[in-house]
Amino acid sequence: MELSIQELAVLTGVTSRTLRHYDAIGLLPPSRIAANGYRHYDQGALGRLQRILLLRELGLGLPAIAAVLEQETSPAAALRSHVAWLRTEQKRVARLIVSVEKTITAEEQGEAIMAQDMFDGFDHTQYRDEVEQRWGKEAYASSDAWWRAKYAAGQVGWKEQVAALNHDWITAFSSGVSPESDAAQELARRHVEWLSSVPGTPAAVTTSASPGGTGGSAADVRGYVLGLAEMYVADERFVANYGGAEGAAFVRDALTAYVEREFQG
Structure with a gap:
């Protein structure tokens, strides 16, 4: 599977300008540049972009992301650690949703709510x-x-x-x-x-x-x-x-x- 830079931008929501910037700083080089100058990305590049976006979700800046990717010994092992973090976040966000919904219900019904219920899910x-x-x-x-x-x-x-x-x-x-x-x-x-x-x-x-x-x-x-x-x-x-x-x-x-x-x- 190979995508052009335009196709990748549409698929991921990452702009073509951002993808070109990632290439310029060595974070995400395209797998192939066609004769017309267009960038193309294969499966390996797509996996690397996925890890970049996951690390951005963790709050890391681009220099930090580059350093983390450089230390990777196995893409699969890196993704497993990301999955573990995402599952933890999934559970925490689920608790946050329940917490906010309880607060909304209490506000609408004029009821008091325990402080520990209001802040359940915060880390x-x-x-x-x-x-x-x-x-x-x-x-x-x-x-x-x-x-x-x-x-x-x-x-x-x-x-x-x-x-x-x-x-x-x-x-x-x-x-x-x-x-x-x-x-x-x-x-x-x-x-x-x-x-x-x-x-x-x-x-x-x-x-x-x-x-x-x-x-x-x-x-x-x-x-x-x-x-x-x-x-x-x-x-x-x-x-x-x-x-x-x-x-x-x-x-x-x-x-x-x-x-x-x-x-x-």
């Missing part, structure tokens, strides 16, 4: 077991209460902050700077500051140990951040956030250099 609890195992139930309870108190607008703003930080990490790595460079170390400072904004974590409890603070254990902050930095490399969920294994290693090395310098003792 703030997806790492509960992991957080409790690593840092204790109190850490999760504090951070969960903080997250719920933000409500929708605050949660959206916080997620945008995280997305911007991840984007800046990928940009810094792609630019070729070293983890010890001023640019990478400024990102590391921002990253630790962001971690300190979540109540219940060792960083939140002890960030006063940083320069200009009023006390606390620098060793706790250093150990916590170093542990997370290693997780960024070992856990595929975090690897994807930073554009692939090399990007995640860049973040780890920059954070390691920062906390070893700033949080001693």
Whole structure:
């Protein structure tokens, strides 16, 4: 099976201009260019475009997508991981639909609705077991209460902050700077500051140990951040956030250099 660029645009909803841009940056080269200059795409190219669109659904930018695709050893294995994520999202969205429908019914009938029903399906609890195992139930309870108190607008703003930080990490790595460079170390400072904004974590409890603070254990902050930095490399969920294994290693090395310098003792 082979499609022209126009046929592929109609089939997928991806414009011809976008497909030409993907070709220009090396993300999706056509499988064949005809004598008239028209691009054509075979089954392999269609599969690659599918993975690109799936990664965009995950919120990754084009440089991050390119890095992830470069790390792939098997298209089938990559698609299996996408399917697992999509099934998780499918269940979460189904819960969201039920939650919103309950709220609509309650509003129309003038009834009260429990807060837990209104927010069922939102993903703030997806790492509960992991957080409790690593840092204790109190850490999760504090951070969960903080997250719920933000409500929708605050949660959206916080997620945008995280997305911007991840984007800046990928940009810094792609630019070729070293983890010890001023640019990478400024990102590391921002990253630790962001971690300190979540109540219940060792960083939140002890960030006063940083320069200009009023006390606390620098060793706790250093150990916590170093542990997370290693997780960024070992856990595929975090690897994807930073554009692939090399990007995640860049973040780890920059954070390691920062906390070893700033949080001693």
